Amino acid sequence: MHLGRSPLTLQVLFSAILHTTTTTAADPSKALVSTPGQIAPVPAWNLQSSTKAGSDLAVLSRPGVDTSGWLHVNTSKCTLMGCLLEAGIYNDTELFYSDNLRKVDSKQFEVPWLYRQEFGLDPRAGKYFHLLTHGITSRADVYLNGKQVADKKAQAGSYGGHTYDITDLVGETNALVIQAYPTSYYYDFALGWVDWNPWPADNGTGVWRDVEVKQTGSVALGPLRVVTQLETALDNSPANVTLKSRAQNLEKIAVAITVTGTISPEGYAGQSITWSQTVTLPPLSITDVTLTTTIPKPAIWWPKQWGSQPLYNAQLSVFVSNNTLSDQASATFGFRTVTSKRNPFNDTTFFVNGRPFQVLGAGYAPDMFLRFSPTKFESEARYVLDLGFNTIRLEGKNEHPQLYEIADRLGLMILAGWECCDKWEAWSYNQDLAVLTPVWSEEDYGIANASMFHEAGMLQSHPSVLGYLIGSDYWPDDKAAPMYVNALGSQDWQTPVLASASRRGFPAFMGSPGLKMEGPYDWVPPNYWYDTEPSGSRLGAAFGFGSELGAGVGTPDLSSLKKFLSPVDLTDLWKNPNKDLFHMSTETSSFHNRKIYNAGLWKRWGAPTSLEDYVQKTQITDYEATRAQFEAYAANWNSKRPATGMIYWMLTGAFPSLHWSIWDYYMHPAGAYFGAKVGSRIEHVAYDYVKKSVFLINRSLDKEGARSIDVQVVDASGKTLYSNTVKTTTKPNTSKEVTSLTSALKNIKDVVFLRLVLSDPSSKDTEVLSRNVYWLSKTIDTLDWDNSDWFYTPVTKYSDYTALNKLAAANVSVTAWSRGRGPKGHVGSAVRVTLENNSSVPAFFISLNLVDKEEKDVLPLTWNDNYLTLWPKEKVTVEVRPLGTVEPAAVQVVGKNVKGTTVKVG
Ligand SMILES: *[C@@H]1O[C@H](CO)[C@@H](O)[C@H](O)[C@H]1NC(C)=O
Ligand SMILES: *[C@@H]1O[C@H](CO)[C@@H](O)[C@H](O)[C@H]1NC(C)=O
Ligand SMILES: *[C@@H]1O[C@H](CO)[C@@H](O)[C@H](O)[C@H]1NC(C)=O
Ligand SMILES: *[C@@H]1O[C@H](CO)[C@@H](O)[C@H](O)[C@H]1NC(C)=O
Ligand SMILES: *[C@@H]1O[C@H](CO)[C@@H](O)[C@H](O)[C@H]1NC(C)=O
Ligand SMILES: *[C@@H]1O[C@H](CO)[C@@H](O)[C@H](O)[C@H]1NC(C)=O
Ligand SMILES: *[C@@H]1O[C@H](CO)[C@@H](O)[C@H](O)[C@H]1NC(C)=O
Ligand SMILES: *[C@@H]1O[C@H](CO)[C@@H](O)[C@H](O)[C@H]1NC(C)=O
Numbered sequence: 001m002h003l004g005r006s007p008l009t010l011q012v013l014f015s016a017i018l019h020t021t022t023t024t025a026a027d028p029s030k031a032l033v034s035t036p037g038q039i040a041p042v043p044a045w046n047l048q049s050s051t052k053a054g055s056d057l058a059v060l061s062r063p064g065v066d067t068s069g070w071l072h073v074n075t076s077k078c079t080l081m082g083c084l085l086e087a088g089i090y091n092d093t094e095l096f097y098s099d100n101l102r103k104v105d106s107k108q109f110e111v112p113w114l115y116r117q118e119f120g121l122d123p124r125a126g127k128y129f130h131l132l133t134h135g136i137t138s139r140a141d142v143y144l145n146g147k148q149v150a151d152k153k154a155q156a157g158s159y160g161g162h163t164y165d166i167t168d169l170v171g172e173t174n175a176l177v178i179q180a181y182p183t184s185y186y187y188d189f190a191l192g193w194v195d196w197n198p199w200p201a202d203n204g205t206g207v208w209r210d211v212e213v214k215q216t217g218s219v220a221l222g223p224l225r226v227v228t229q230l231e232t233a234l235d236n237s238p239a240n241v242t243l244k245s246r247a248q249n250l251e252k253i254a255v256a257i258t259v260t261g262t263i264s265p266e267g268y269a270g271q272s273i274t275w276s277q278t279v280t281l282p283p284l285s286i287t288d289v290t291l292t293t294t295i296p297k298p299a300i301w302w303p304k305q306w307g308s309q310p311l312y313n314a315q316l317s318v319f320v321s322n323n324t325l326s327d328q329a330s331a332t333f334g335f336r337t338v339t340s341k342r343n344p345f346n347d348t349t350f351f352v353n354g355r356p357f358q359v360l361g362a363g364y365a366p367d368m369f370l371r372f373s374p375t376k377f378e379s380e381a382r383y384v385l386d387l388g389f390n391t392i393r394l395e396g397k398n399e400h401p402q403l404y405e406i407a408d409r410l411g412l413m414i415l416a417g418w419e420c421c422d423k424w425e426a427w428s429y430n431q432d433l434a435v436l437t438p439v440w441s442e443e444d445y446g447i448a449n450a451s452m453f454h455e456a457g458m459l460q461s462h463p464s465v466l467g468y469l470i471g472s473d474y475w476p477d478d479k480a481a482p483m484y485v486n487a488l489g490s491q492d493w494q495t496p497v498l499a500s501a502s503r504r505g506f507p508a509f510m511g512s513p514g515l516k517m518e519g520p521y522d523w524v525p526p527n528y529w530y531d532t533e534p535s536g537s538r539l540g541a542a543f544g545f546g547s548e549l550g551a552g553v554g555t556p557d558l559s560s561l562k563k564f565l566s567p568v569d570l571t572d573l574w575k576n577p578n579k580d581l582f583h584m585s586t587e588t589s590s591f592h593n594r595k596i597y598n599a600g601l602w603k604r605w606g607a608p609t610s611l612e613d614y615v616q617k618t619q620i621t622d623y624e625a626t627r628a629q630f631e632a633y634a635a636n637w638n639s640k641r642p643a644t645g646m647i648y649w650m651l652t653g654a655f656p657s658l659h660w661s662i663w664d665y666y667m668h669p670a671g672a673y674f675g676a677k678v679g680s681r682i683e684h685v686a687y688d689y690v691k692k693s694v695f696l697i698n699r700s701l702d703k704e705g706a707r708s709i710d711v712q713v714v715d716a717s718g719k720t721l722y723s724n725t726v727k728t729t730t731k732p733n734t735s736k737e738v739t740s741l742t743s744a745l746k747n748i749k750d751v752v753f754l755r756l757v758l759s760d761p762s763s764k765d766t767e768v769l770s771r772n773v774y775w776l777s778k779t780i781d782t783l784d785w786d787n788s789d790w791f792y793t794p795v796t797k798y799s800d801y802t803a804l805n806k807l808a809a810a811n812v813s814v815t816a817w818s819r820g821r822g823p824k825g826h827v828g829s830a831v832r833v834t835l836e837n838n839s840s841v842p843a844f845f846i847s848l849n850l851v852d853k854e855e856k857d858v859l860p861l862t863w864n865d866n867y868l869t870l871w872p873k874e875k876v877t878v879e880v881r882p883l884g885t886v887e888p889a890a891v892q893v894v895g896k897n898v899k900g901t902t903v904k905v906g
Contacts, residue, residue, distance in 0.1 A: 217326030301334030304411030348514030417469025554661030630679030828882030
């Protein structure tokens with residue numbers, strides 16, 4: 001295993017670079033931008049450490065400097081580690097294997113690094129040029145053509161986006177140098193990782209977002225803001241739209257401009273509207289231009305589960321004398337409203353288009369080297385929606401404009417905000433910082449202020465944005481809070497702004513954010529979530545709005561584990577249950593091992609007998625944990641103290657992780673995924689482990705009528721102990737308790753299975769809306785609430801599932817056949833799999849894994865159901881759709897009491 005390349009390889013690499021870097025243009029047709037309003041990112045970079053390149057930026061930023069010995073990356077943005085990976089100096093397959101990440105030399109990043117590129121422009125009288133940054137980590141000096149554009153005081157913070165007028169500096173050939181300074185998470189406004197994962201050796205330093213060049217005429221526009229005003233009646237009423245932008249007159253004379261607005265519906269029939277107005281701008285002034293119109297019949301944008309996602313394109317163009325275009329700004333927007341209210345318990349409820357919106361989702365993590373791929377994010381967003389979630393939370397990881405564009409298009413809500421636990425929350429009253437960080441200086445407020453202005457401008461128009469949390473664990477102080485709120489207001493922010501994600505405190509003028517952050521983050525049993533009484537004292541249980549919480553699960557399945565763990569690491573997993581593990585949270589965190597999780601697994605399921613046995617038991621544990629959490633919150637939506645929202649901690653890891661994930665780094669969905677997916681069904685029946693009752697859940701806005709629920713209980717030998725059909729009706733957007741199973745579950749000998757099947761009796765073939773199987777032991781786990789810690793609640797007596805290790809073998813026949821290519825977004829062939837249990841015993845926890853002809857996992861993909869438990873003689877058909885282009889060849893099948901087989905796709 002070697003991480004660096006040999007000098008020979010480097011030399012080859014560098015000589016290849018020579019060709020690609022000498023193409024800079026004196027030829028104006030090669031200009032990076034050439035028309036007014038045009039904007040383009042610097043498309044690629046040459047990169048070098050200041051120890052090698054020196055730091056005479058005035059010299060290095062003159063055109064013609066020989067950078068043949070520098071690294072070259074053909075990407076517009078990358079952190080230093082991201083660039084080194086891109087350039088092939090490191091290889092992530094190797095870095096992520098075992099603890100190889102430790103071996104990356106972080107000393108090399110303790111000095112500034114230089115990003116350099118040459119590009120052509122065509123400067124002439126009347127043309128103006130601007131350099132746009134969107135945040136450089138942590139600080140940067142910016143030089144163009146031998147002159148300083150900005151110093152590291154001005155260009156500070158990962159979200160410090162600025163526009164610099166470079167008109168007087170540009171020529172036909174231009175050389176840009178950005179010197180990025182080393183980052184400390186405690187002293188700089190960066191993108192920190194807290195305890196999520198080991199920190200990248202470069203602390204994320206560098207040009208992580210695009211740096212852009214823009215050409216305009218004498219009047220330049222800022223980002224376009226779109227303000228919508230809707231009547232409560234929505235589609236049947238006209239809506240007002242105001243387009244706003246900051247117009248800057250770059251000349252010393254007053255100018256009369258014509259501002260033209262255009263609004264056109266995207267992708268469906270509907271009329272475009274264009275209108276104009278004339279404004280006079282004083283010399284060298286900055287003025288907000290504002291254009292309002294009315295849309296008679298706006299198409300309303302909804303979150304995915306509630307409707308469609310019609311989008312509109314808005315454009316604002318500025319013409320100066322003689323009808324010459326000077327600049328334009330555009331944005332995509334949708335007609336929807338988001339509001340929030342605190343209920344009598346001070347818990348926040350969100351409303352989308354006036355409908356109470358129960359937030360169900362998870363906390364997003366970017367790649368640890370901040371490599372952002374729109375294609376990958378789109379697959380992730382499809383997973384989130386496939387799960388039945390409606391929201392993801394970004395904690396200080398606001399990513400790039402494409403993330404919001406994808407979310408707008410797919411109907412996924414984004415709860416964005418600032419991060420905890422470092423410089424961003426260096427308040428005198430924050431007792432939780434690992435290192436004493438000085439409270440903010442005047443300069444720090446300036447950086448945070450600029451960051452808020454920039455992010456607000458980037459997010460403002462997107463219908464997917466649910467709100468902004470200006471604090472996470474702690475609320476901003478009395479100077480920062482109004483500063484943030486004013487910055488958002490000045491950018492015409494239209495969705496809720498909350499002071500933090502916790503109940504620790506709040507600025508008086510904002511009131512309580514109405515979100516709770518009281519754990520858990522590590523394993524708790526399924527009944528934890530339903531244990532809500534006495535009201536308000538049960539930490540993360542299903543009441544109120546939990547901003548980040550979960551049972552800590554998300555164990556990758558074996559095929560993924562083998563990609564990043566060595567044979568020794570794999571053995572440790574099941575033979576050393578208390579061992580500290582690299583592929584979890586950081587060394588100093590409470591989550592650096594699986595002690596709490598494994599204690600439960602060992603006690604409830606018995607000591608594992610092999611790696612395979614351990615991994616199977618983890619999948620059962622993970623499924624049970626996420627299902628209960630999502631079900632409990634959904635079930636308690638209309639309880640006395642309603643569960644108004646929940647963000648599972650977390651969606652997925654920034655690197656291959658053993659915990660805190662709904663799916664793993666390789667996008668293989670396993671136990672945690674399918675438990676969460678069952679628990680988040682739009683129409684669903686769930687079992688409350690504490691009340692021993694059944695809840696009917698309806699998260700739709702448009703499904704109602706008669707429903708029937710088939711309830712059956714069988715013992716481990718398959719004998720029916722209870723059978724009943726409950727008739728009821730369902731109402732949109734409500735949950736209710738429909739029946740008690742206290743007597744049905746009275747005499748459990750060791751373990752029983754409970755199956756709930758929800759169907760619509762009025763539909764043809766009595767369509768099954770939800771099928772849900774539980775395994776229940778004689779007693780539930782006993783929680784010791786009084787000894788809860790911030791990250792979990794201990795269990796004093798565990799459930800005993802060991803009888804399930806002795807289930808008689810079930811004989812299940814499996815067939816799999818191809819359904820041909822699916823609709824847009826599903827590229828490979830869909831496959832249907834039919835499972836039939838030929839035995840008189842239940843077939844417990846059957847996992848299905850789709851593989852290609854080399855027996856490699858086909859990923860990403862969506863299964864409509866997986867990890868199935870079949871009743872004696874029951875037959876079930878499920879479907880899987882690959883999201884990529886790999887053709888499926890076979891399905892690997894294995895269950896707790898079902899022998900493993902591989903079935904060819906016919
Ligand atoms: C750089 O990337 C662009 C866009 O992906 C591609 O068109 C171009 O060919 C690449 N150039 C080199 C030198 O690899
Ligand atoms: C990274 O390393 C893996 C395993 O050694 C290899 O299969 C893969 O091709 C390498 N990737 C790149 C981009 O070189
Ligand atoms: C990364 O940040 C940590 C915490 O602030 C600091 O101790 C470390 O030196 C930094 N690493 C580099 C390479 O700057
Ligand atoms: C739209 O603007 C008009 C004129 O100001 C106003 O009367 C009307 O109430 C507005 N409509 C909405 C939905 O706010
Ligand atoms: C105005 O536009 C016309 C036609 O494009 C052009 O011939 C003329 O030179 C322009 N005048 C000025 C003052 O720019
Ligand atoms: C809700 O918060 C307010 C302060 O914002 C407080 O006065 C009130 O007592 C709280 N109510 C409950 C039920 O906690
Ligand atoms: C934030 O920036 C705005 C606009 O530049 C300015 O008016 C305001 O005073 C700043 N607030 C702080 C606290 O720096
Ligand atoms: C949920 O509500 C929708 C909309 O009213 C209705 O069509 C559907 O039948 C309901 N489902 C359940 C399970 O209540």
